Amino acid sequence: MVLLEKNYQQEKYEQYIYSLWEKAGYFNPDCISNLKLKIKNLKHFSIIMPPPNANASLHMGHAIFVFLEDIMTRWARLKGFITLWLPGTDHAGIATQVAFEKKLAQQGLTRFDLGRDEFLKQCMIFTLENKKNIEQQLKILGASCDWSRNSFTLDPKFLKPVYTIFKKLYDDGLIYRENRMVNWCSRCQTVLSDLEIKYKKEKSKLYYIRYPLKDDLKSFISVATTRPETMLGDTAIAVNPKDRRYKKMIGKTVILPLVNREIPIITDELVKKDFGTGAVKVTPSHDPVDYQIAKKHNLPLVQIINFEGVISAKGKQFARLKKDEARQKIIETLRNQNLLIKTEEYNNNIAHCERCNEIIEPMISKQWFIKMQPLAKKAIQALKNKQTKIIPKRFNKIMFQWLKNIQDWCISRQLWWGQQIPVYYCGSAQLSKLQKLMNKIKETRGCGKLFVSIDKPKICPFCGDKNNIIQDPDTLDTWFSSGQWPFNTLGWIDNAPDFQSFYPTTVMETGYDILFFWVARMMMLGIYATSKVPFKYVYLHGLIRDEKGEKMSKSKGNVVDPLSMVKKYGADALRIGLISKTAPGGDSHISEQKIIGTRNLINKIWNIGRFILSNPYANQIIKNIVFNKTDYLKQQNNNFDLASHWILSEFEKLKLDLQKHLANFSFGVAFDKINNFIWSNFADWYVEIMKIDDDLKPLRIQIGTQIFYEFLIWTHPFMPFLTEALYSEMKNIAGIKDENDLLLIKNPPPVRKKLIKDDWTKNFQKIQKVVQFTRNIHNIYSIRTPVKLFIVEKNNILKINKHIIKSFINDKIIFKKPSSKYKTITKKIDNITLYYNLEGAIDFQKEKTRLKNELLNLENQIKTKKALISNKEFIKKAPKQLVKSEKEKLKLLKNTYKQNKTFLDMLKKMSS
C-alpha cells in the first residue's frame, strides 16, 4: 500500500515523464516498427507539424495545435499505427527579419548598417536561440513528436529540393519574371504578395482639385483624390465615356499644376460617374487601377515616389520630401494657388504591411511570379474528388472560391533572411538599381543573360564566362518553401523510405487563418511535385481568444501565456482546457478560470488513483492486471452485481463514444464523455460502492481497478502526463521496474459489446433516483437525522441492492407499504413508490405545493404524449420502436399521475 500526494503535483511528474518517453524512443516510428516487424500490413499515420516561427515564444495558438496534433498522434500510436509526428520550426522570412530588425532598431541600427553577411550571421544566432527555446516549450506541452526527424526550414539540405521545384516550374513555363505593379513596403524594403497586405478602414480626406485647361487657362476640370501627392506623377485625366458633363472636354489637354506638365483628358469605362466629380486623375505608377488604364491607353509612367517612400527628383520642388510631408506641402501650395476646391471627410480602405503595419505603396517593379491557374486547377480537382477532405466542411467552399479566382503569386522578396533565388545573371545588366544598391553589387559586363540552376554554377551556360556570374540577390517568399514542407521533410528529393511510407500524410492540422497562405499552396505544390495530394485530411482549428471573445494581444494586456499556465496548473489541465467545449474550425475562448476547472478534473482523477492504489490488495491486483494480463472480468464469467454491471456497461459505452468521436475529429465531445464517465459515474457512484464492506468488496475492487487501468490507456491522449504518472505509480506498487513499459504504446483493451445492456443502466438508475430523491427530501425539510423510508416495487431490484442504497443514505429502509398510522410523503419513480415518514417534520403546505406542481408537470406531459399517440400519421409513419416506447411512457405517466393524485388527496385529509 502506498499513499500518493493529496493533490496531483505536475511539477514532480511532467518533466520526468517526458524524459522517460524520449528515452524509450517510442516517438520514433522506426523504433515501433522494429517492435512489430512480425505484423503484416502495418498501417501508417503521419502528421507534419506546422512549423512555428522561430522568432518568439509559443503562444496559445501554438498550444492548441500541439494539443490537437498530439491527441491524434497518441491515439494513432495507441491503436498500433506506425506513427510519425514530424516536428520543425520555420525561419519565417519576413516575420523574423522584421522581428530582428526591431531588435536592431533598439540599438539604433538598420540591416544596412550591418551589411548582408553580418546581418545574416546575427539573425541566424537570434533564430537558433528562439528555435531552441520553442523546442523546449513543445516538450513542456507534451508533444510526442519524433525529435530525430526535427527539421528547420533553413536547413541547407532543403535548398536542393526547393531549388529543384523552382527550376521545374521555370522549365515548365510556370515561373516568370515581369515588370508589374506590386505591393511595396517601404519600411521592409520589399515587395509583398497580395496575401501579405491587410486592408484597414481609416478616416481620411477626399481632396477636390482644379486642373486648368491648356486652351483656356481660366477653365478647369476638377478631380477628387485621397492622395494629392501622387498628382506629381499624373499622366492623364480620365472620365467615363458616357458622362455627358465632360463631353466637350474629352481629348483636350490640361496643365498639370505644380509641375506644369501637359496631360490629356481621356475616357475609360473604369471611371465611375457618381464618385467625386466623375473625373479622375491617372497616376499609373502608383495606383493599380490607373496602371490598368495607362496600359490600355499607352500613357507614359512617371514614378514620383521612390522605393523609400520619398518623392523623387521628378517631383521638382517637392523632391526628397516624405510622402506625408509632401501631401501637406502640396495641399498648401494648391490652396495658395486657389486650385483646391474643398476637402471632404472620407472613409478609406488602406493597405498595410501585415508584418510592420507600414502603408503599402503600389509600385511598378520587376519581380518573379508563379502562374497559379494551372496549379490551382489540380488542387480544385483533388478537393472535389475528396482526395483531401477538409474539416469542417464549410472551408471547402472558401477554398474553392479562392482557388478559382487565384492571381499569380509574386515569390521574390528583397529581404535578406531566407533562401536566395536560384537565378543567376551573367553580368549585372538585368539587376535593378535598387538591388545593386541594397546588396552592394558592382557593375559587371557578362553576356547579360539569366539562367536557373540548382547548384551554384561555375560558368555561364550561354557564353562560358566564369567571372561575372551573379546570383539574384532576392530571396524566396517563405511560403514557397513552406508550401513544399510535407514532402521535403520526408525526403521526396531522394525518394527516401520516409517519403514512401508516410506520404501522403494523414492529417494536416492548422489554423484556418493560414488556409490560403499555406494549406492551399501545399496542395498545389504537393500535387505539382509528387502527383499526389500532400495530406488526406485537413483539420482546421479556430482562433484562441480571451474569455470575453477578444483577440489576445500584448497591447490589450489580455494574453494568457500557455507556459505560465502549464507551470501553475499543469500541461494536461491546459490541454483539456483548450480542447474541451470546442468544435472544429470554431474560435474558442480561454481563461485562467477555465483552466482551473480542468485542473480540478485532473486532480479528481489523480485522487481516484490515490484511492485505488491505497487499498491493501492493490499491489497484487495491479500486478495481475498489468503483468500477468489477468482479466478479472473473464475470471468471473461476466456475472456481477448490478452496480458492477452498470459501471462496466457505462465504461464500454465510453469506449464506443471515444472511437466514434475521435474518428470524427470531435475532440471536444469526446472529452465531454470522458469527463462525464469518470466523474459523474465512476467517482460519484462506483468508487463509493467499492467502499462497501461486503462479500463482493474484493471483486468490486478488482473490477474498479481494471476499469481504471483501462481508462488510463483509453484517455491517455487527452491527459498524457497524468495517465502516465498514475501508470508509473501503478508499476511502482506492483514492483515492476521496466522503464520501457509505458502507457504511451499500450493497446487500448477492446470494447466488450456484450457488457453493454440498457437493462443494467435502467435498473441502476432506479437506485440513483431513489438516492437522489431521498437526499432532496432531506434538503427540503432540513432533516439531518435518519427517517423511515418505505419502498414498494414490482420486482426486487431495490431490495437486492438495499445495502448499496444504504451506503448513500442513512435512512432506515423498509420494503413494504407503511401502515396507516404513518404520516408520509410519497414519491413515485417509474414503478416504484417511496414513502418517507418524516415524523413531525412534514410541512403539509409545502408538500401539497410540491405535489401539485408535480401533478401539473405530469398533466402537461400526458397531454403532449396523448396528442402524439392519437395522431394517426405518427402511428403510421414513425418507427415502430418509437411508437411502442412512447405508448409505454404514456402508460407510466398516467399511472404516476393517478398515484400522485391519491397521495395529494390523502395529504389533504391528513392536514385537515
Added chain:
RNA sequence: GGGCACUUAGCUCAGCUGGUUAGAGCGUACGCCUCACACGCGUAAGGUCGCAGGUUCAAAUCCUGCAGUGCCCACCA
C-alpha cells in the same frame, strides 16, 4: 460589393446525419471538513434554443425571409 459563419441558462460554450423531460463548466442559493479529493461532497434555482414563416407524424436540429454580431475575399479615385 460578394461570400462564410454565429445568435441555446447570469457568463463561456457543447449538442444540430430531425425522435425521452435541451446539456456541461463557471457563477448563484442552501447544507456539509463523510477516513481518495474543500482543486472536494450533496441539493436546488435558472432556458417558449434571435424573430417570422415553411417542410414533416415530429424541428434547437432541415428550408426561406428578417434582425443583430463576427470573420473572409474584392482595384474603387
